[in-house]
Every structure is written in C-alpha cells, then in structure tokens.
Amino acid sequence: MNRNPNDIVRYTAYERANHWAVGMSFILLALSGLAFFHPAFYPLSLLLGGAVWARILHPFIGVLMALLFIMMFFRFWKLNIITQVDKEWLSRVKEMVDGDDHNMPESGKYNGGQKIMFWLAAVCMVLLLVSGIVIWRAYFSGLFPIGLIRFSSLLHAAVAAFMIALIIVHIYAAIWTRGTIRAMLYGTVSRAWAKQHHPAWFRQITGGGK
Amino acid sequence: MALQSLDIKARSATTTPSPSARETMEVAKLIDISKCIGCKACQVACMEWNDLRDEVGTNVGVYDNPPNLSAQSWTVMRYSEVEVEANKLEWLIRKDGCMHCADPGCLKACPAPGAIVQYSNGIVDFHQENCIGCGYCITGCPFDIPRISKKDSKAYKCTLCSDRVAVGMEPACVKTCPTGAIVFGTKDDMIHHAEGRITDLKSRGYANAGLYDPQGVGGTHVMYVLQHADKPELFSGLPKNPSISAMVGLWKGITKPLTSFALGMLAVGTLFHYVMKGPNEVSKDIEKEFENES
Numbered sequence: 001m002n003r004n005p006n007d008i009v010r011y012t013a014y015e016r017a018n019h020w021a022v023g024m025s026f027i028l029l030a031l032s033g034l035a036f037f038h039p040a041f042y043p044l045s046l047l048l049g050g051a052v053w054a055r056i057l058h059p060f061i062g063v064l065m066a067l068l069f070i071m072m073f074f075r076f077w078k079l080n081i082i083t084q085v086d087k088e089w090l091s092r093v094k095e096m097v098d099g100d101d102h103n104m105p106e107s108g109k110y111n112g113g114q115k116i117m118f119w120l121a122a123v124c125m126v127l128l129l130v131s132g133i134v135i136w137r138a139y140f141s142g143l144f145p146i147g148l149i150r151f152s153s154l155l156h157a158a159v160a161a162f163m164i165a166l167i168i169v170h171i172y173a174a175i176w177t178r179g180t181i182r183a184m185l186y187g188t189v190s191r192a193w194a195k196q197h198h199p200a201w202f203r204q205i206t207g208g209g210k
Numbered sequence: 211m212a213l214q215s216l217d218i219k220a221r222s223a224t225t226t227p228s229p230s231a232r233e234t235m236e237v238a239k240l241i242d243i244s245k246c247i248g249c250k251a252c253q254v255a256c257m258e259w260n261d262l263r264d265e266v267g268t269n270v271g272v273y274d275n276p277p278n279l280s281a282q283s284w285t286v287m288r289y290s291e292v293e294v295e296a297n298k299l300e301w302l303i304r305k306d307g308c309m310h311c312a313d314p315g316c317l318k319a320c321p322a323p324g325a326i327v328q329y330s331n332g333i334v335d336f337h338q339e340n341c342i343g344c345g346y347c348i349t350g351c352p353f354d355i356p357r358i359s360k361k362d363s364k365a366y367k368c369t370l371c372s373d374r375v376a377v378g379m380e381p382a383c384v385k386t387c388p389t390g391a392i393v394f395g396t397k398d399d400m401i402h403h404a405e406g407r408i409t410d411l412k413s414r415g416y417a418n419a420g421l422y423d424p425q426g427v428g429g430t431h432v433m434y435v436l437q438h439a440d441k442p443e444l445f446s447g448l449p450k451n452p453s454i455s456a457m458v459g460l461w462k463g464i465t466k467p468l469t470s471f472a473l474g475m476l477a478v479g480t481l482f483h484y485v486m487k488g489p490n491e492v493s494k495d496i497e498k499e500f501e502n503e504s
C-alpha cells in the first residue's frame with residue numbers, strides 16, 4: 001500500500017522477498033556457524049534448538065541460501081558492473097566514511113561501495129558453498145582427501161568471518177543512511193533520498209526532472 | 211564414556227581450567243609388534259568388553275577383517291607383507307587404534323565443550339553425550355582414528371578402557387593377548403620395558419629396532435616397539451613424523467579469538483561511528499525542494 005505517489009520504487013516485491021529470504025538464512029547461518037567457531041559463541045546454537053540441531057540444519061540452510069542468492073545474483077549483477085565513476089567513488093571512500101559527501105562523484109542506482117559489496121558477497125557465497133560441502137561430514141566429507149577437508153575447514157571459517165564483517169558493514173550502511181531501510185521494507189524511497197544519495201539514478205528515472 | 215572421575219587435563223572447546231585437583235600417574239600401552247602373532251584376540255576382547263558388534267562383512271582377500279576401523283570396531287589388526295631385505299619376507303602385523311596423543315588433534319579440533327577430554331593419566335576419551343556429530347575430530351586426528359556412527363551420528367574410538375583403568379585394571383586387549391605382545395603400566399615403566407625389548411631385537415639382527423612414541427604429537431599413550439623404527443610406514447602406513455596439521459593449527463589457533471574480538475569491535479565501531487559522525491541524512495536544501503510535493 002503505497003500512499004505517496006511521489007515516492008520512487010526502488011525494489012519490487014519479489015526483489016524484497018528474495019533479499020529477506022537470503023538475509024534471514026544468512027543470520028541463521030552466521031549465528032549457528034559462530035557456535036562452532038569459538039566456544040564463547042556456543043550458546044548461540046540454542047537458537048536452532050541445540051548444538052546437534054544446529055550442526056544438522058546449518059548446511060541445509062546454507063544450500064537454501066545459496067540457491068536464493070543465485071536468484072538474487074541474476075536479478076542484480078548487471079546493475080553492479082563497476083564503472084569509471086565507481087572507481088572514482090571508491091578512491092574517495094574515506095571522505096564518505098568521514099561524513100563528507102560533497103566531493104563524491106554522482107552515483108547511479110548503486111555507488112561504488114555497494115557494488116564492491118555485491119561482488120565480494122558473491123565470491124564469499126561460492127567459497128562458503130564449496131568449502132561447506134567438503135566439510136559436510138554426514139554426506140560428503142568421505143568423498144574428499146583429508147588435506148582438502150582441513151583446508152576447507154580453515155577456508156570456511158575464514159571466509160565466514162570475513163563475510164560476517166562484510167554484512168555488519170552492509171547493515172550499518174543501511175541504518176546510517178537514513179531513509180534506506182524502507183527501500184527494502186516497502187520498496188520505495190523518497191525523491192529527496194534518491195536525489196541526495198543516487199543523483200544519476202534519480203535523473204535517469206525522472207527523465208532529468210527535479 | 212561418562213565422566214567417571216575429575217582428574218581431567220584438557221577438555222575440548224573450553225577456555226577455563228578443567229577440574230584437575232586430582233593427579234593420576236601417566237599410563238601407557240606398549241604394543242610389541244615383534245611379538246604379535248596376529249590372532250586378533252585383542253580385537254575380540256575389545257568387542258566383548260565394550261559390547262560392540264560390527265556388521266559381518268566380506269573377505270577382502272587379506273587377513274584384515276574388518277578391513278577398517280568403524281564406530282563398532284575400535285581396534286583392527288593390519289597385516290602387511292614386506293621384503294625389507296631381498297628374499298626375506300616379513301609379516302608385519304600392527305594393532306591399529308587410537309594413539310592417545312599427549313597433544314590430541316581431535317580434542318583441538320572439537321567445537322563441542324566437553325565432548326573430548328584428556329584425563330591426567332593421558333587417556334583421550336570421547337564423551338558421546340556432548341558430541342554433536344560434526345566430524346571435526348576426524349579432520350584433526352593425524353592418525354585417521356575417530357569414526358562417526360551411522361546409527362547415532364556420534365564419534366567413537368578406543369577409550370583405552372578408561373572405565374577399567376579408572377578402577378585399577380588393565381585394558382581388555384592387554385588382559386587377553388596370549389603372547390604378551392601388549393603390556394600396560396605407567397608411561398615410564400613402559401618406556402623402560404621397551405628398551406629391554408629393543409636391546410633384545412638388536413641382538414637378533416634388527417639393527418633399526420626402536421620405540422614409536424612420536425614427539426610431533428607430544429608423545430603418545432599407546433606406543434609400539436617396531437622392528438624397523440626407521441621406516442614406520444612399512445607397518446601399514448604408520449606415519450613417520452605425525453603432528454597436528456599446520457592447517458588445523460591455523461584453523462583452531464589464536465586466530466579465532468582474535469577474529470571474534472575483531473568482529474565484536476567492528477560491530478561496536480559502527481555504533482561509535484553513528485554517534486560521532488551523525489547519520490547520513492538528506493541535506494536541508496534537497497529536502498526543501500521536494501517539500502511542497504509531499
């Protein structure tokens with residue numbers, strides 16, 4: 001129910017549903033995975049009904065998330081191709097983090113940071129899926145040599161930690177930039193938001209209007 | 211095995227000290243391969259004492275039967291026919307099973323608190339009630355010992371009869387061996403006993419006879435007297451210099467607490483960023499432009 005006709009549609013209902021399905025799976029995976037990562041996090045396994053259930057469910061949720069992510073990937077990859085403007089944006093990212101966006105180049109639907117996030121997430125997904133299958137003792141580990149299992153255990157833990165950091169930044173960026181969360185909740189953003197944060201995209205969809 | 215005593219040296223996935231007020235003597239089992247006749251009495255005794263019955267398999271063409279360790283077979287005899295010297299056939303029979311490492315890779319890898327413990331007497335024991343079935347112990351073990359049961363998805367291996375040892379008895383295999391090839395006692399006594407055996411073997415022409423107590427895993431609480439200690443691989447692939455893989459060390463080392471700390475700092479850091487830099491809002495100018503529209 002969108003009651004403000006001036007708002008701009010940023011995500012369709014399917015895109016939002018897809019994103020939240022990936023997001024929820026990721027949170028379950030990160031919390032259950034951390035339980036195996038270090039004993040300090042072991043109590044998190046209770047969220048999935050205890051450590052044995054966490055061990056059983058984690059890889060299945062992982063495969064589900066990978067499938068959902070593939071759908072999302074094909075929806076969004078073209079919008080995330082990195083251009084010269086993005087490179088310029090990235091070279092000035094320090095100013096942005098510092099809270100000064102006056103000299104930031106005008107970004108399209110996604111800025112350089114968001115695009116890097118997209119590609120890093122895609123690479124992490126592939127690495128987590130492949131290493132996760134190798135260390136999936138119940139069904140697959142027997143098919144692989146021990147050296148590969150050891151390497152995959154290390155890789156899975158390292159990539160998972162990196163990706164959790166990546167997603168912390170992703171979530172924070174959405175909170176920090178006021179008016180962004182609603183894009184993923186209701187699908188729309190205000191015209192002012194679009195002009196402020198993604199001016200090139202704003203011009204493109206309003207045909208250069210204000 | 212359930213927790214029968216509180217003399218614990220190390221506990222998996224535990225960062226605080228284990229209950230260790232009581233100290234027991236370090237024990238060891240010594241397997242003298244030169245005395246073993248391959249009768250498998252120890253294999254049977256292990257099944258009997260621990261109430262294990264593996265599936266009856268098929269003959270794979272050699273004496274090895276069952277051909278590998280399993281959740282129901284915690285020890286198996288491995289037979290290899292080798293010619294160390296030309297035209298001198300030797301039948302080397304090794305009783306395989308957990309080595310009860312002083313520095314156990316299984317315990318290091320295990321993510322479940324208290325699923326693997328090491329008693330102060332050196333025995334490494336799996337406590338199945340805490341086991342979550344992830345199989346990390348298999349990943350960590352340098353000797354390929356632990357097995358996950360198909361029935362209950364828990365990990366099993368030789369307990370060195372921790373239940374018997376706790377009440378002053380020797381392991382079932384030791385009690386059964388008809389040739390005295392397996393002996394049990396304090397680790398010091400076993401090393402001493404082995405020295406006598408090695409001197410004897412050397413006098414009989416086994417110049418490279420020696421004790422297998424690999425220091426790469428801090429020594430073991432199951433040791434072998436080998437006729438060819440310079441070539442342990444001859445004994446059905448006994449590793450020459452076993453140690454916890456560097457990959458496992460990196461995976462389970464100091465990197466994890468450091469990474470956990472870094473992730474926590476990152477999350478807290480975002481909060482500080484928010485309160486120090488303020489939210490990234492739309493500028494007043496742009497907001498005004500659109501004011502009358504909405």
Ligand code: HEM
Binds near residue numbers: 061
């Ligand atoms: C993509 C598909 C994935 C698969 C198939 C998968 C599979 C696995 C498996 C089999 C384990 C061993 C524990 C168990 O048996 O349950 C594991 C551990 C773990 N997973 Fe995943 N996983 C996936 C995705 C993820 C994601 C997205 C995260 C979070 C960012 C994650 C974080 C972890 C962590 C932290 C561990 C513990 C690593 C350690 O013990 O050091 N996994 N995963």
Ligand code: SF4
Binds near residue numbers: 307315316350352
């Ligand atoms: S031999 Fe393997 S299972 Fe036995 S204590 Fe050593 S690492 Fe653990």
